[in-house]
Amino acid sequence: MSLTAEAPALDMAGAEAFAENVGGVLNSGAVAVMLSIGHRLGLFDVLAALPPSTSAAIAERAELSERYVREWLAVMVMGGIVTYNPAAKTYDLPAEHAACLTREAPLGNLAVYAQAIALIGQMQERLLACFETGEGLAYGDYPCFHQFMAEDSGQTVVPQLFDVVLPLVEGIAERMEIGIDVLDAGCGRGLALIEMAKRFPNSRFTGYDLCADAIEFANETARKAGLANVRFEQRDLTGYGEKSRFDFITTFDAVHDQKDPQALIGGLRGALKPGGVYLMQDIGGSAKLENNHDFPMAGFLYAISCAHCTTVSLGQGGLGLGTMWGWETAKGMLEAAGFRSVERLVLPHDPMNVWFVARV
Ligand SMILES: C[S@@+](CC[C@H](N)C(=O)[O-])C[C@H]1O[C@@H](n2cnc3c(N)ncnc32)[C@H](O)[C@@H]1O
The missing domain is CATH 3.40.50.150 (Vaccinia Virus protein VP39)
Structure with missing residues (x-):
């Protein structure tokens, strides 16, 4: 008879599902910090005012460095916030998304709160x-x-x-x-x-x-x-x-x-x-x-x-x-x-x- 209690068997499927959730948390957290940067730089307001545009056109309108804007746009596309047309290499912020991300947002600007997440990191x-x-x-x-x-x-x-x-x-x-x-x-x-x-x-x-x-x-x-x-x-x-x-x-x-x-x-x-x-x-x-x-x-x-x-x-x-x-x-x-x-x-x-x- 063993005196040491055996560890319960690991529910691998449950553990893997949980790890996937944590991956989602990490992804959302990273996108949230980039929402803060987009808000501070006025990028959502610029995107909302433009038709589908290239990263160069967006950077020019925002008076920012194209290389950084392009990388930020990639985060926004992966986060489901901005859409991307690979044929034309253009990016678009759908009106339904602008409705909670710009300074004129009719639903209130949720990007304001992303600044708090960036601040916690700081x-x-x-x-x-x-x-x-x-x-x-x-x-x-x-x-x-x-x-x-x-x-x-x-x-x-x-x-x-x-x-x-x-x-x-x-x-x-x-x-x-x-x-x-x-x-x-x-x-x-x-x-x-x-x-x-x-x-x-x-x-x-x-x-x-x-x-x-x-x-x-x-x-x-x-x-x-x-x-x-x-x-x-x-x-x-x-x-x-x-x-x-x-x-x-x-x-x-x-x-x-x-x-x-x-x-x-x-x-x-x-x-x-x-x-x-x-x-x-x-x-x-x-x-x-x-x-x-x-x-x-x-x-x-x-x-x-x-x-x-x-x-x-x-x-x-x-x-x-x-x-x-x-x-x-x-x-x-x-x-x-x-x-x-x-x-x-x-x-x-x-x-x-x-x-x-x-x-x-
Ligand atoms: C969460 S902020 C709210 C600020 C403002 N009412 C608003 O809605 O934008 C809390 C405020 O309480 C102030 N506060 C905190 N402790 C205080 C104290 N001991 N005496 C006076 N003000 C204080 C802070 O400086 C801060 O501006």
């Missing part, structure tokens, strides 16, 4: 050290983060701001018409606040953000737009404690990666005047891993969390709740902060996010 060496030490990183360690975020909210929040987002808060547009004080906390480059300031000249708008470069960009944009009713201030919201200053407070995807989200929500509650409203947009996944299998782009979101959101919170000495902290956690924190009512909403155009309307 951060690999720093992240390896974080895994070993348990320490975090600062926002400033991530190149182009605020540009990426502004492109993200520029298509998920700003275009829907007046028709979909603000109507979530009954009566708020009317109050902003008359004139109220509005804060956007963790405003980044401040695009949403600038649009509100343009639309409601009788109201006063304030944006706070930790990062000087984002605030500089926001102030410059407001100056160029000739707006006198909006101001942006670099401010660390850790321990935020202004009292009864604002009628309406928004956060767009800016709570989960804070040092102490509960303390921030409590601070925002205290900064609202009587009758004030807080509108929070954040990532809408569940706090339970097992509930997120069908959540849109859950693997992508956990990857962003591991590489950025958890990391920057830990970098501030914070809790590191992560991108997928869960709508349950957010709701519980809003209730614990003492809001009179907390309403949870999901918008059809934006299934990745959850919206809360919390009233004082």
Whole structure:
């Protein structure tokens, strides 16, 4: 009788099928990084504007090196994104594909999010050290983060701001018409606040953000737009404690990666005047891993969390709740902060996010 347990026989067919899946993951990951490069260089916009064209014509229109463009096009053809006519040696981006890959994309530009995958790759060496030490990183360690975020909210929040987002808060547009004080906390480059300031000249708008470069960009944009009713201030919201200053407070995807989200929500509650409203947009996944299998782009979101959101919170000495902290956690924190009512909403155009309307 043998005392050592025998290893179960390897299911070779299952192992080979799994290896094929991993091959698919590697292929998709490589194509995704090239989507990011195509987006940054404006190549999808060029392709969408041209009829089927040679690599030379595409490179000329994009003012780029033909050799690199041709190799990039090969990736796009293998990835099923661009079609290739070998007889004419021409490449084409079908309109149905351009519909989610260009700056004018009617379905929203998914190539924007490919930049996050490229960014994770860029951060690999720093992240390896974080895994070993348990320490975090600062926002400033991530190149182009605020540009990426502004492109993200520029298509998920700003275009829907007046028709979909603000109507979530009954009566708020009317109050902003008359004139109220509005804060956007963790405003980044401040695009949403600038649009509100343009639309409601009788109201006063304030944006706070930790990062000087984002605030500089926001102030410059407001100056160029000739707006006198909006101001942006670099401010660390850790321990935020202004009292009864604002009628309406928004956060767009800016709570989960804070040092102490509960303390921030409590601070925002205290900064609202009587009758004030807080509108929070954040990532809408569940706090339970097992509930997120069908959540849109859950693997992508956990990857962003591991590489950025958890990391920057830990970098501030914070809790590191992560991108997928869960709508349950957010709701519980809003209730614990003492809001009179907390309403949870999901918008059809934006299934990745959850919206809360919390009233004082
Ligand atoms: C995911 S970004 C969202 C930015 C912006 N609301 C948008 O939608 O584009 C989170 C923002 O929170 C800011 N932030 C993080 N920790 C902060 C802190 N302690 N104080 C102030 N802002 C902070 C970051 O600088 C960043 O701009």
